[in-house]
Amino acid sequence: MISVIETHDLCKSYNGRIVVEHLNLSVPQGCVYGFLGPNGAGKSTSMKILLGLVHPTSGSVKLLGQTMNEENRIALLRKTGSLIESPSGYLHLTARENLKIIADLKDIDHKDIDRVLEIVHLTADANRKVGQYSLGMKQRLGIAMALLGNPRLLILDEPTNGLDPAGIQEMRGLIASMPESTGATVLISSHLLGEMEQMVTQLGILDHGKMIFEGSLQELRKHSRGGIQIRVLDVKKGIDILNRQGILTQPMTHHLDILQLPSISDEKLAELVRTLSENNVGVVGLTSETKSLEEIFLSLTQNGREVA
Structure with missing residues (x-):
C-alpha cells in the first residue's frame, strides 16, 4: 500500500x-486518516x-514518497493543502476575492476557483463578504483555499x-467525500473520537507525544469489549472456582445470581x-458489555499503553 505520509522516529522538544x-x-x-489525541497530545506540533512550519529535533518526514528537506520542501508543499487552526481571510473581501489572492500567491489559474467553491458548497455565497459568513462557512472557505491547485494531500487541524451540530454534520460529509471528490488523501486531527468515526477509515491515537494505536477503525473496535456478566446456578461455588483461576468476581447488587467479570x-x-461446567456450576447466561469508541479512546489515553 502506497503511503503519502511517513515519519520515522520523529521527535520534537x-x-x-x-x-x-x-x-x-x-x-x-x-484514505481519510484520523489523527486523534487529547488536547496537548502533540497533534498540532x-x-x-x-x-x-516547525523543524523536528530529530527524525525524518516523507511526503508523497519523498523525504522532505530544504531543497524540495516548497515543491512538496505545492502538492499539499492545509488548514491549521482557524482559517484566515480578509473579512472585508468576498470569498471569491480571497481565493483569487491565494491563487495568485500559489501561481494557480483563477479557473480553479469555481471548482473549489463548488466542492465546499459556497458557489451561491461566493460574492458575499467573508465578514458576513458563519463560522462553518469560514471553515469551508478555509478548506477551499487548501484545495486550490488540486493537492494530492490535505492536512486539516x-x-x-x-x-x-449542523455545521459539524456538514463538515463530516464534506471531509468524508474528499478522496472521491478531489482525489486527495486527508489527514485530519481531533480530540473527539465520536465525531471522527463518521469520517475516517484509518486512525492514529497520540498521547503525550507517543503513538499508542495505529490501524483501521475496525481494528480499534476489537478493543471494545468491556466487562462480562455470567449467570450461574451456584453463586458461592462459582466465585470460589473463579477466584482459584485468578479471576476476582462478585455478584451484581440487584442480581445476586449474576457474577461480574473483568474483560477477558x-x-x-x-x-x-x-x-x-466440569465442577457442576451451571452457567445459564452470558453477556459481554461493549465499550463505546469514546470509552476505548479514554482507556487508551489514560492508561498510556500501546495496543496492537
Missing part, C-alpha cells in the same frame, strides 16, 4: 520538554512539522472546532465456562 516522541506515522493513499479474551472465557 522545547527547552527539554518532549512534545513529540519517536512518532512513526503512516498514512495510506486515498506534528502537523506543523509535516508542513515544514481540528476543522470542526467551534461549529454548531474469548479463549480465556471459553476455558472458564468449561471449568465451571
Whole structure:
C-alpha cells in the first residue's frame, strides 16, 4: 500500500520538554486518516512539522514518497493543502476575492476557483463578504483555499472546532467525500473520537507525544469489549472456582445470581465456562458489555499503553 505520509522516529522538544516522541506515522493513499489525541497530545506540533512550519529535533518526514528537506520542501508543499487552526481571510473581501489572492500567491489559474467553491458548497455565497459568513462557512472557505491547485494531500487541524451540530454534520460529509471528490488523501486531527468515526477509515491515537494505536477503525473496535456478566446456578461455588483461576468476581447488587467479570479474551472465557461446567456450576447466561469508541479512546489515553 502506497503511503503519502511517513515519519520515522520523529521527535520534537522545547527547552527539554518532549512534545513529540519517536512518532512513526503512516498514512495510506486515498484514505481519510484520523489523527486523534487529547488536547496537548502533540497533534498540532506534528502537523506543523509535516508542513515544514516547525523543524523536528530529530527524525525524518516523507511526503508523497519523498523525504522532505530544504531543497524540495516548497515543491512538496505545492502538492499539499492545509488548514491549521482557524482559517484566515480578509473579512472585508468576498470569498471569491480571497481565493483569487491565494491563487495568485500559489501561481494557480483563477479557473480553479469555481471548482473549489463548488466542492465546499459556497458557489451561491461566493460574492458575499467573508465578514458576513458563519463560522462553518469560514471553515469551508478555509478548506477551499487548501484545495486550490488540486493537492494530492490535505492536512486539516481540528476543522470542526467551534461549529454548531449542523455545521459539524456538514463538515463530516464534506471531509468524508474528499478522496472521491478531489482525489486527495486527508489527514485530519481531533480530540473527539465520536465525531471522527463518521469520517475516517484509518486512525492514529497520540498521547503525550507517543503513538499508542495505529490501524483501521475496525481494528480499534476489537478493543471494545468491556466487562462480562455470567449467570450461574451456584453463586458461592462459582466465585470460589473463579477466584482459584485468578479471576476476582462478585455478584451484581440487584442480581445476586449474576457474577461480574473483568474483560477477558474469548479463549480465556471459553476455558472458564468449561471449568465451571466440569465442577457442576451451571452457567445459564452470558453477556459481554461493549465499550463505546469514546470509552476505548479514554482507556487508551489514560492508561498510556500501546495496543496492537
